[in-house]
Amino acid sequence: MTEQLTQRSTSTGFTPPTRFAVPGRIAVSNRAASVWQTATLTEIRRETPHAATFRFAVPDWEGHLPGQHLMLRLTAQDGYVAQRHYSIASAPDDPGHIELTLDHVEGGEVSGWFHTVAEPGDQVALRGPLSGFFAWPGDRPALLVGAGSGVVPLMSMVRHHRARGLAVPLRLLVSARSPEELIYAREFGAETRPLFTRRAPQGVPVGRMAAAHVAPLLDEQPPGGWEAYVCGSNAFAEHASRLLVEAGQPVDRIRIERFG
Amino acid sequence: MNVTRGFTGRARVDNPGLPPGQYDAGDDWPVLSAEVTPELAPADWTFRLDGLVERPRTWDWEQAHALPGSAYEGDIHCVTSWSKFGMRFGGVSLDTFLEVVRPHESATHAVAYSHTGYTTNLPLADLTGGRAWIAWECDGRPLAPEHGGPARLLVPHLYFWKSAKWIAGLTLLDHDEPGFWEQNGYHARGNPWQEQRYSGD
Structure with a gap:
């Protein structure tokens, strides 16, 4: 399920005359990053007094590599929108599903909604996976x-x-x-x-x-x-x-x- | 529009300075660099302009500080969706540096690079006309290392990943050449008012 995430072997772009910063590990799908998808909450598991794991069904999820993140969006009745980046907690071999583990941030409008309002069946919007920089394809120690x-x-x-x-x-x-x-x-x-x-x-x-x-x-x-x-x-x-x-x-x- | 059941969000503020999808970070100034913060003393800092220019040139800390100063007072916007209002940066306008090296007419873009090797690409038009700086002061103090000190590029009208920390130079090109985040799926230009976060936005 990660075939489209082809590894980038060498960087062909501009090479700075300074010491080279860690290059991205993989090429990322631009389509996945630009399309908002609907995710349906299917399960909530408490991890610690302040953190819980939220499992989502995302039927068209393209797959991800460990370490990648996504952008999640909540929309209020009046059209107000809040979006946040979250790391993906689940491993890639879980077709059509992803899991996020969120801290309950004091005063956090998005994490607050997840920890006090969200129930299985609720729907949110997300786009991703994003960024190949922190990804680990499982190749190197x-x-x-x-x-x-x-x-x-x-x-x-x-x-x-x-x-x-x-x-x-x-x-x-x-x-x-x-x-x-x-x-x-x-x-x-x-x-x-x-x-x-x-x-x-x-x-x-x-x-x-x-x-x-x-x-x-x-x-x-x-x-x-x-x-x-x-x-x-x-x-x-x-x-x-x-x-x-x-x-x-x-x-x-x-x-x-x-x-x- | 799919409304999220039971989501109200924080109190609405009527802030025409807030681009779409952004929130006011208040006193926080998050740090999001992807690499190790370098130990770079002002004495070891240099800034170079080359590529499609008549007279490539490198400035050291003292030479750069001898140029006429310029300040930016205003807001900054990060792609991770925080904005920060009422910042005051001090440094030198990039126009001042560019006047010295004289860009060729064929120059349309630039790659900015850091002393860490981080890169980001920008249209030359976003770097001229009093909209870009080399900044070494923030709110009256030397710019902290985690925020890009001793000096960073400052292009506040674009998402802040374009404002390369620990700036080492800019190479002027006649084409666009994606930088570090741009190769990782981020937008080539990054205009927060058009919400150009990712490639394809």
């Missing part, structure tokens, strides 16, 4: 680093890796405030190391992501090295990307998706 709901696009990669039984190495370092706030806690396996910044289970230290967490992952890096994917708030992304660079990860092999 992946080092995933996320915090809070920044784990969402990374979970799509973990699920894809598992569903396809991929042999390429994949590791996830994920930070949450507490065990209760750790999204997808029950789904993680040996590939994942959770960190807790406020409160941890007994015997597990509490603290911010540090060099000591990142260094072992770079010490055990596979042949050809890691492709690093970082997702979270800007403060987390700045912190985590700096740790990766200091631990020796090449700067042009770090892809960052920041909230905003």
Whole structure:
């Protein structure tokens, strides 16, 4: 279902005379990005006290790659429109369906609607998948680093890796405030190391992501090295990307998706 | 129009400065760069204009600051749908730099590139006539690294991914050449008033 997402092998465009920024991983479908589709909510699953997963039926969904996002639109009676970008949480092998995991943002008009009003059967508009930059086709070893709901696009990669039984190495370092706030806690396996910044289970230290967490992952890096994917708030992304660079990860092999 | 059941949205504001589909981010200024924020000191910053110009030229920090200053006071609009009002940027108008290098008549577009290697394409007409700057100050302070400091391109009438952070130069061309996000499905021009977010909009 991802045949139309052909991989871009080399960039043919302008090459800057400076060090090359991480190129897009795939070519994206312009048609998918420009067409609004109707998505019908089919299921709501609570993940944590502040986050829930929303499952949609999207009959004409073209398919996506792990890490891609979409734009979602809600429309009020008077024509007022609110649109937001959200990362896709589900793996690609789920024809006609996608899942989003949304934090309930304080005062958020869109996440507020999802968490307090939405019910199965409700319809919203969306367009996508968008952007090939943060996509992971499952080809290269992946080092995933996320915090809070920044784990969402990374979970799509973990699920894809598992569903396809991929042999390429994949590791996830994920930070949450507490065990209760750790999204997808029950789904993680040996590939994942959770960190807790406020409160941890007994015997597990509490603290911010540090060099000591990142260094072992770079010490055990596979042949050809890691492709690093970082997702979270800007403060987390700045912190985590700096740790990766200091631990020796090449700067042009770090892809960052920041909230905003 | 498909109305979303039970969706009211935030309080309506009558704001003629808000392009369609955008909301006012208030005091927030989200950061959305896709790469690692570079450690770039002003002393290491340079800005180059080349391509279809008579006299290609590179400016360093001091040479750029010796040019007559120019400010932009107004709004900025991000494709992720936030807008930010009443910003004040200080720097030098791009017209001032272009006067020095003298673009050829055949130049129609430019690729702006960053010290990180980020690129974005723009029609030359969007970069001239007092609508584009090289900016190093924001609200009276040096531009923060995460917002593109020491200096960024500023083209506030287009979506903000066109305003390349950590600007290193512009190459003038006689054709359009998609940049980083444009190769990733984003619109070639990015006019927020026409909601040109993605290719095909």
